[in-house]
Amino acid sequence: MERVDLIPPPAGADAATRAGVAERADAYAAAPLLNCLLREVARPLPGRAGVYRLPGGDRLLRVRGGRRPAAPEVSTPHGWHRLDHPELVKLVSEELRRHTGLSNHELPAEMLDSRDAVAALLAARARATPSDDPYLRSEQSLVTGHPHHPAPKARGGGPAAGWLPYAPEAYARFPLVLLGLREDAVVEEGDTSALDALGEPPPGYRLLPAHPWQLDLTARDLAPAFADGRLIRLDTTASPVWPTAAIRTVYAPERDLFLKFSLDVRITNDVRRLWRHDLLRLRRTDAAVRAALAGGPAAWLSDRGYRTADFAFEELAVLVRDGVRGHVPPGATPFLAAGLVEGFAGSPLDGPGDPGRWWGAYLRQVVPPVLAAFAGHGVVLEAHLQNSLVACAADGTPVRALFRDAEGVKLLPEVPRAAGWERLVYCLVVNHLAELAEALAERHAGLDPWAAVRRELARHDLPEIAGLLTAPTLPAKTNLLLRWTGADGAAARYRPLPNPLAAG
Structure with a gap:
């Protein structure tokens, strides 16, 4: 797909200009979905470049080739019909039902959500300023995202206002919420000392930083812990953190530190929690990689340790990771x-x-x-x-x-x-x-x-x-x-x- 302009027109633009923005959002969202369809389901038609047979019937799909295919067209009795993104989602869903014999109502909604998220990101990028740091610009550049995923930018179906403040693609930066976690509820392993440097909890509590989006997502579940004092809200970090391409992993430049959180929302294939079974094997896995790369030319950003609450082990877990500068x-x-x-x-x-x-x-x-x-x-x-x-x-x-x-x-x-x-x-x-x-x-x-x-x-x-x-x-x-x-x-x-x- 020919690279498209990332900056949409300003508010108040004429209808033709707004339609152009919608078309660009369609193109961003269509490219990875088409990549999936062409790789996994459709089959090239011999002798006809850019034309594919869809397995569910006699329909043919035609695309403009390249690294990011775009402009999908489907054959009809009246000739080739250009597909917009909703029509492409409908076509893919019909073909997959025929191909697999299974129905799925969740994934088509995620495909549409992903396209709407792209449109919101384009608008947000036009109003925001990217970092002066080229490393952070690289982390926050992924408007298309995974090139072979049907819904790489889906954000759980919620309104954009709920997640845009934390979106790396929108050049976001924000402070973390600092919680006090009662000492008798703390679970931790490895080196978590970097967390203690973020603030000063009252006696009987340990510091636990939290991602503000995750606190919104889990507000109902955590309400009893706030009510009985196992958790208390303290403040926010003195400096903002920058979300990386992984979204739930943030970078604190002043401390050269990464922190990885749980987010109770599906992003690409999985709900992005720090799962208990992964945390429990973390130290062994991290030690194995450090030994494997020790003395060699490459660097490993070590996952030093984690801290969480025994009553919300996965929901409130935070992982401490090496920064980049020392490597x-x-x-x-x-x-x-x-x-x-x-x-x-x-x-x-x-x-x-x-x-x-x-x-x-x-x-x-x-x-x-x-x-x-x-x-x-x-x-x-x-x-x-x-x-x-x-x-x-x-x-x-x-x-x-x-x-x-x-x-x-x-x-x-x-x-x-x-x-x-x-x-x-x-x-x-x-x-x-x-x-x-x-x-x-x-x-x-x-x-x-x-x-x-x-x-x-x-x-x-x-x-x-x-x-x-x-x-x-x-x-x-x-x-x-x-x-x-x-x-x-x-x-x-x-x-x-x-x-x-x-x-x-």
């Missing part, structure tokens, strides 16, 4: 990999004079640590676009990879080696390198990003590498079918995708 070489700037794909002002992806050299440097920073952690330590990093950062020197050259989020890490033999390798290939190659390779090729005509990927992978002595370089397909996660069939978000399902690594 970045002097003079370098970190950038979120997903932001490089989507684009933002000051992106190093727009500036390299020699894109092939830049890409080679990127691969040398990102690929070896992921493969070494798997081969030497049985650690499967969730190295997808939103969990991977790359630090670039002043000239834009990648000089260090940074990885984060112990919650998504898998360990062998807790998962079988074959399943761990499949997950690694999906996260690193399909979700991460393929998206960035296509974005780079889009900016630099004639560049073959996959030749460099093949060379980098071939340098590593893993028994799975030969198969990866010659297999006809790669595993692609089926987010549309996963959500339509109601599968748990952690129960990843894959379908084969043509392997660009085998083309050379």
Whole structure:
């Protein structure tokens, strides 16, 4: 899809201009939904570029090709009919009912909610000012979001006024609410000392920061604890925090600290709680990753510990994570990999004079640590676009990879080696390198990003590498079918995708 202007017209614009804004919001929302439909359900029609057969019947779908397909049209007895976003949602829902034999009333509503959220984000971005920090701009750049999800911007169906103040895509920054948690109700593990530096609780209480959106979402459930004094409201943090691409994870620049919270709302595939079972394995997982990456070129943003309440273990949990500054070489700037794909002002992806050299440097920073952690330590990093950062020197050259989020890490033999390798290939190659390779090729005509990927992978002595370089397909996660069939978000399902690594 041709990149669209992120800034909608001002209030009071004429009807034609407002219609143009609506069309751009449709395009943003349609692109990832179409990506899902074309990857998971539709089949290319031989000999007709950009035309696909839909499996539910004789209907054909035509799209303008490219990294972000747009302008969907469906065949009718009277010719091709252009689909707006609601019509596309209706078409996808009908095809999925025929394809799976299942009905789903929740997902179509989320698709529409995602489109409306995009429109609200576009309007909010026009009124707000992005951060001067290029790292924060990269974290807050994802207006489209997950490029292969049917509803990447759905926010639980509530009014935009309830979530826009906390939306990274709207350049949000806000103070956290500081609660006092009665000492006999505190549950914590690991190093949570950074939380105690945020304020001063009264005697008999410990400090517990809370995300204001989560307090709104859980107000009814937490009311008894406020009433009987297990919780008290104290103040707010002295400085604002910045929500990152993960939404529920915020960054405090003054303290160089990340804090991750629960949000009782479905975002993409899951309700974004810090689940008890994940918190209870956190220290073991984090220690395994730290050992796997110790002494190597990449950095790990450690999940140091968590604090919560025994009566609201998941609802009020807060996770303490390393900041970026201590892990970045002097003079370098970190950038979120997903932001490089989507684009933002000051992106190093727009500036390299020699894109092939830049890409080679990127691969040398990102690929070896992921493969070494798997081969030497049985650690499967969730190295997808939103969990991977790359630090670039002043000239834009990648000089260090940074990885984060112990919650998504898998360990062998807790998962079988074959399943761990499949997950690694999906996260690193399909979700991460393929998206960035296509974005780079889009900016630099004639560049073959996959030749460099093949060379980098071939340098590593893993028994799975030969198969990866010659297999006809790669595993692609089926987010549309996963959500339509109601599968748990952690129960990843894959379908084969043509392997660009085998083309050379």
